[in-house]
Amino acid sequence: MIKTVKGCKDRYEKDIKLFQYSKRVLSETAEQYGYTEIVTPIIEYTELFQRSVGQDTDIVEKEMYTFEDKGGRSLTLRPEITASIARSYVEHHFETIPSPLRLYYIGPCFRYEKPQKGRYREFYQFGVEAIGDISPLLDAEVISLAFTVAKRFSLKEIKVKLNSIGCKKCRPLYKDALKNALKLRYDDLCDDCKKRFYTNPLRILDCKKESDELKKSLPKIADYLCEECKEHLDAVKKHLTLMDIPFERDSSLVRGLDYYTKTVFEVVSTNLGAQNALLGGGRYDYLIEELGGRHVPAVGFAMGIERLITILEAEEKTVEKRPIIYIAYQENALKETMDIASILRDNDFIVLMDVKGGNFKKQLERSAKQHSLYTIIIGEEEKEKRVLQIKNMETKEQKEIPSDQIITFLKDHIKGEKNA
Numbered sequence: 001m002i003k004t005v006k007g008c009k010d011r012y013e014k015d016i017k018l019f020q021y022s023k024r025v026l027s028e029t030a031e032q033y034g035y036t037e038i039v040t041p042i043i044e045y046t047e048l049f050q051r052s053v054g055q056d057t058d059i060v061e062k063e064m065y066t067f068e069d070k071g072g073r074s075l076t077l078r079p080e081i082t083a084s085i086a087r088s089y090v091e092h093h094f095e096t097i098p099s100p101l102r103l104y105y106i107g108p109c110f111r112y113e114k115p116q117k118g119r120y121r122e123f124y125q126f127g128v129e130a131i132g133d134i135s136p137l138l139d140a141e142v143i144s145l146a147f148t149v150a151k152r153f154s155l156k157e158i159k160v161k162l163n164s165i166g167c168k169k170c171r172p173l174y175k176d177a178l179k180n181a182l183k184l185r186y187d188d189l190c191d192d193c194k195k196r197f198y199t200n201p202l203r204i205l206d207c208k209k210e211s212d213e214l215k216k217s218l219p220k221i222a223d224y225l226c227e228e229c230k231e232h233l234d235a236v237k238k239h240l241t242l243m244d245i246p247f248e249r250d251s252s253l254v255r256g257l258d259y260y261t262k263t264v265f266e267v268v269s270t271n272l273g274a275q276n277a278l279l280g281g282g283r284y285d286y287l288i289e290e291l292g293g294r295h296v297p298a299v300g301f302a303m304g305i306e307r308l309i310t311i312l313e314a315e316e317k318t319v320e321k322r323p324i325i326y327i328a329y330q331e332n333a334l335k336e337t338m339d340i341a342s343i344l345r346d347n348d349f350i351v352l353m354d355v356k357g358g359n360f361k362k363q364l365e366r367s368a369k370q371h372s373l374y375t376i377i378i379g380e381e382e383k384e385k386r387v388l389q390i391k392n393m394e395t396k397e398q399k400e401i402p403s404d405q406i407i408t409f410l411k412d413h414i415k416g417e418k419n420a
């Protein structure tokens with residue numbers, strides 16, 4: 001038997017319902033904020049991620065699915081989507097479109113990680129990117145969108161964790177101070193952090209293996225921010241307060257990817273247990289420049305859909321099913337049956353036609369097994385009289401109605417039941 005690739009999954013039954021529901025709520029929310037969808041390819045040139053995500057990150061070092069195609073090009077299955085959008089921005093000269101450009105995406109990403117509950121090697125990411133403006137109001141807008149998403153999925157005690165990781169002017173000063181402090185504690189660091197000390201010391205701040213005592217002893221980025229970064233952070237905080245979004249400053253918050261600047265944030269909730277972040281994001285003012293574009297500041301966030309689905313499952317969320325109309329018929333009324341099915345589908349009803357035929361009792365049993373709401377019955381007599389029998393499968397009530405009134409009948413009754 002051939003199975004799914006390790007760390008990948010098929011989606012069906014309950015899972016696909018929650019998946020579709022999540023995608024629908026996410027895209028509706030993004031569109032209400034004026035974001036439009038962008039779809040980029042799943043494969044990109046490997047260089048894109050090396051240059052954007054950063055050579056020294058776990059993603060690029062250990063987790064990418066990279067391969068050579070038959071033309072000898074090095075390609076990678078995208079491990080995240082922001083880099084692709086920045087690439088697309090530069091390639092298609094989106095700077096000529098009025099800014100800020102507001103985009104959202106939903107699609108699969110791939111990382112070669114140890115699979116565990118809620119974490120897959122093929123996973124779906126939803127995210128938004130607001131590109132082309134430095135205004136702190138745009139950071140606040142993106143955070144507000146993220147907060148709204150968390151609310152719509154009924155998360156409890158939602159809070160925003162906020163920090164600034166500085167800019168090209170102030171971050172190097174902080175990095176130096178951090179390295180000076182870390183030098184004295186080098187032997188206490190875990191093996192990964194010993195490497196990070198040389199490549200990306202900021203990442204040591206969010207290493208789960210380091211003790212709180214060590215982290216507390218280190219200098220804080222807040223004390224090293226330049227005027228511009230300080231003012232920017234203050235303005236973001238002011239806007240969040242105006243929008244009644246609860247937030248707290250977390251000076252140990254950094255993001256795993258190299259391209260972030262100034263604002264970084266996470267949305268956390270008590271529903272999520274110890275690893276309580278639902279999503280993370282921030283500003284990336286140099287990414288587009290680094291990929292060969294102009295200096296175009298931007299801000300965004302990304303979240304894993306599997307995480308969301310785990311939460312929905314834990315809360316036993318069920319997605320309302322659309323009613324099914326089943327059609328039972330006699331062989332010589334097949335033409336009439338097919339016409340009815342076609343009219344119903346044109347009017348947006350879900351229609352199942354019996355495929356085995358035979359006596360009505362058997363057909364009604366099969367209808368019940370499909371959890372249909374109504375069964376339409378068309379026999380020879382109905383055909384002659386241009387009527388049909390309609391049976392409510394819950395109340396077992398059966399009625400004869402003229403064939404041409406079926407749409408009105410169903411619309412009235414199904415609507416009536418929903419309002420009841």
Ligand SMILES: [Zn+2]
Pocket residue numbers: 166167168169170171225226227228229230
């Ligand atoms: Zn700065």
Ligand SMILES: [Zn+2]
Pocket residue numbers: 189190191192193204207208209210
């Ligand atoms: Zn460590």
